Amino acid sequence: MVQCKYCDEEFDSEEEMYLHWDEEHSDEINSHDEDKVKKAKREKEEEKAARMQWRKKMMIRGVGGLVLVAVLYVSAPAIASLFSTGTSVDFSELNLENQPMLGEEDANVTIVEFGDFMCGACRSFNQDTKPSFMEHIENGDAKMYYIDFPLPNFRPDNIQAATAAECVYRQDNDQYWEFHDALFAQQGQLDYSNSGLIDFADQNTEGINSTELDACMQSEDALNSVQDDRGLGQNNGVSATPTVFVDGDMITQRGNLDSIIEESINE
Template identity: 25%
Template sequence: MATKKKGKQVKKTHTKKRGARIWIFAAIGVFAVALIVLLVVGNVQNGQTTFDYTGQPYLGDKHAPVKIVEFGDYKCPYCKNFNETAFPDMQKDLVDTGKATFYFMNDPFIYTDSSRAALFAETVYHKLGNKVFWQFHDELYARQPDGAKYEQMDVYKPAFLEKTLKTVTNETNVNKVVKAFNAGTYKKGLKTDQSYVKKLGIQGTPAFYVNGKAFKGTTYDELIDMVNKAAKK
């Protein structure tokens, strides 16, 4: 129901600031958290671009009038939270209804294994297709370790990623992905995502774009409103 979604946040953001990684939740009170969220959003408020959606994993009808892009990091707890709590509503209300296509792009900034996980996921998409990619995507977030201490730890090692992939596909497919991953076959796709991050000056994850325009709100209702307005244009 709409009343249940009204206060749901879709954008609690893991920020980047002069190379440091900080948690915006850290026992600082609701008002301070709100200020930081606004500052993070302000850093991308002018970001707008025309995306090339070719070769990007997606959900929904490619011909939908609205394109939503999420930039995420598989180690980002707020990305995990969005994927598990807000996205099911988004998929039901916007994607499954044909109103929007949802795309995922990588912004792996938290630690060295962020980039490894991003490249591995990119390889899964190109070798095994869209369906398996999203299964792996969800499973990887589900296996994200709980706790800030893991942020600066190399968690997503190759064996971890392979084991995760084995939960959604067979051994033959896993071997195909591992071979291409080790060869760096799909690094270009990851570099494409990172070029958008740099161009747009994205300062935190998750970050959302609706038809190329930065989403500056924080709640589900605000995102719904932005999508509805974009659909009417």
């Protein structure tokens, strides 16, 4: 709480107090306080304009988008990070040629997910959200990359899982996605030791050489790749998982993912 120095009334924030000064004490404030009032009024107008823009876009996208966002928010609050800040990124900085890819390489729309194999919201994204736009990947209009972003609170299991996935990818991109989906499906129920993950890979992939996988997981190179991926995320505004970019734009609450992908395809 903050207290007005002119009348002792209390407010929840300084911005509210400055707006109060404009309404009730405009003839009393000094030039320094007047600057604060102007800034608060400007920020209020910017917030109002942003809300109006959001409402306009949501009306265009339709009620379906509103329902989807509401369901995602209520059923899995952590997945709200998926619709984050509107940050843009240059995909050339993300080393995509060395990341697992789902779809056709010449697809027009590029989707990039930063995720954590121990993140519950990422599991929800993989099992509940991804199927809604898989049609665009399967018909060749879009492609998707997955980049590891292991969060500190899930270590060491998420590092182990990401390293194992990186090593599977180095042998076979298609089998990587089988392993990727299996890791999310069995999240938290596995033995995340090297031997446990090798056995899990053997059960959920075809043609992966266990000896090569073991050697890769014990090497520092694979671990360094996972840590480098996290660094890519940090350098491009990623702070939570899942964070998703479509054609360089971080997805925001202003629309649902499937409709944004469809709009990008139709551009």
